[in-house]
Amino acid sequence: MSEKIKVAVVFGGLSSEHDVSVLTGLEVLEALNPAKYEGFPVYVGLDGQWWVGDALRNRANYIPDAATKRSLTRVSLNVGAAYEGGRWLLREVGGGGLLSKPKTFAFDMLIPALHGTWGEDGTLQGVLAAEKIPFAGGGVDAMALTIHKMWTLGAANQAGLPTPPTMFVSKQDDLDDKLDSWRGDYPVFVKPNYLGSSIGARVAKTPDDARAALTEVFRLDHAALVQRCIPNLIEYNVAVRRRADGTVVTSAIERPLRKDESYTFKDKYLSGDMASKLSGGSNPGLVNATRVINPPELEDGRAAQVRAWAVALFEALDLAGAPRLDFLCNEQTGEIWFNEVNPLPGSFGYFLWEAATPSVGYSELLDDMLVEARARVRNRVRVIDPVANGGAIFPKRGV
Ligand SMILES: Nc1ncnc2c1ncn2[C@@H]1O[C@H](COP(=O)(O)OP(=O)(O)O)[C@@H](O)[C@H]1O
Numbered sequence: 001m002s003e004k005i006k007v008a009v010v011f012g013g014l015s016s017e018h019d020v021s022v023l024t025g026l027e028v029l030e031a032l033n034p035a036k037y038e039g040f041p042v043y044v045g046l047d048g049q050w051w052v053g054d055a056l057r058n059r060a061n062y063i064p065d066a067a068t069k070r071s072l073t074r075v076s077l078n079v080g081a082a083y084e085g086g087r088w089l090l091r092e093v094g095g096g097g098l099l100s101k102p103k104t105f106a107f108d109m110l111i112p113a114l115h116g117t118w119g120e121d122g123t124l125q126g127v128l129a130a131e132k133i134p135f136a137g138g139g140v141d142a143m144a145l146t147i148h149k150m151w152t153l154g155a156a157n158q159a160g161l162p163t164p165p166t167m168f169v170s171k172q173d174d175l176d177d178k179l180d181s182w183r184g185d186y187p188v189f190v191k192p193n194y195l196g197s198s199i200g201a202r203v204a205k206t207p208d209d210a211r212a213a214l215t216e217v218f219r220l221d222h223a224a225l226v227q228r229c230i231p232n233l234i235e236y237n238v239a240v241r242r243r244a245d246g247t248v249v250t251s252a253i254e255r256p257l258r259k260d261e262s263y264t265f266k267d268k269y270l271s272g273d274m275a276s277k278l279s280g281g282s283n284p285g286l287v288n289a290t291r292v293i294n295p296p297e298l299e300d301g302r303a304a305q306v307r308a309w310a311v312a313l314f315e316a317l318d319l320a321g322a323p324r325l326d327f328l329c330n331e332q333t334g335e336i337w338f339n340e341v342n343p344l345p346g347s348f349g350y351f352l353w354e355a356a357t358p359s360v361g362y363s364e365l366l367d368d369m370l371v372e373a374r375a376r377v378r379n380r381v382r383v384i385d386p387v388a389n390g391g392a393i394f395p396k397r398g399v
């Protein structure tokens with residue numbers, strides 16, 4: 001009799017995308033194949049505390065109040081002491097007494113379902129990698145690189161993808177000097193380097209306006225980008241993943257619909273997009289409330305180009321899981337530029353995979369991500385730091 005694989009699904013977190021992450025985490029718990037996996041929720045509160053407990057499975061309990069928390073157990077993942085008996089343990093914080101031990105919660109694998117900083121940026125991945133925990137999605141290096149929009153643009157350039165002219169501005173820079181050095185035209189697009197969800201991102205028509213926009217960004221982030229503003233903007237997104245047989249495949253392409261000129265958080269997440277369950281289907285041009293799936297206008301060869309670029313960057317950055325790569329397009333000229341990588345898109349972008357040819361269900365997507373996680377941790381563990389000839393200094397007694 002084989003036991004089910006115990007999967008810790010970690011969500012919530014310290015970023016502005018906390019709430020979206022809760023939705024992603026709860027969806028993952030529902031979508032995991034129950035014949036193979038036993039998932040359990042690990043909720044990271046807005047204060048960074050980790051909690052486990054069945055009340056966390058119920059959407060109505062968010063954000064957990066004091067009464068709900070009394071039914072939960074606060075836990076920690078202790079680096080250097082998490083691995084025990086062939087599994088990893090979350091340990092009760094402050095639990096146990098003279099005669100009892102703190103409660104433990106064992107798991108075999110982990111799915112980070114955290115968006116934004118402190119989760120989608122390599123920080124959590126670093127802790128997990130240090131403990132050799134098999135976890136879904138990109139590794140420390142890919143996550144840390146892609147949270148940095150400027151570095152991602154540089155890597156994309158190197159991989160042969162076109163990117164809009166962009167200037168990196170740090171909070172310490174003299175804004176007047178920096179803006180004087182901008183050789184591009186106005187308007188420009190100003191956005192935070194690290195933050196997502198379109199927070200603080202906007203068009204600036206003049207250098208004065210750009211200075212004001214940068215000042216706003218620096219209240220939220222410590223670096224920003226000034227970028228050529230793409231006129232007549234439409235956007236295309238495509239997800240990429242590596243199948244178990246090693247082949248890299250792309251999902252359906254989506255063109256998100258834009259109602260107006262605003263790029264606000266509300267626009268992106270609260271206009272029915274996350275709330276409604278989205279079903280794609282592989283029909284070209286299929287429209288739902290918020291997106292066009294496989295937009296027919298790209299069938300002039302640009303769909304194949306976008307897919308080829310997405311695969312090239314996926315491979316160049318050693319991405320994993322089901323990252324979504326986003327592109328900007330000038331609708332009038334048809335020109336397309338790479339914009340950014342979302343290594344852990346909301347809902348893992350499952351609707352893009354359901355709409356792919358062949359269609360991939362959410363359970364199958366997660367299963368493949370976990371199989372990949374196992375393989376990746378095995379590969380990492382095989383790399384043993386070699387000691388050069390004569391490099392050993394101490395006798396390895398009893399090792
Ligand atoms: N250079 C640009 N020109 C015009 N619009 C842009 C440009 N860059 C980004 N945008 C718009 O702003 C949105 C958010 O920017 P993006 O780079 O995707 O950051 P994030 O999604 O992490 O907030 C994009 O989806 C797009 O609508």
Ligand SMILES: [Mg+2]
Pocket residue numbers: 197198326340
């Ligand atoms: Mg974006």
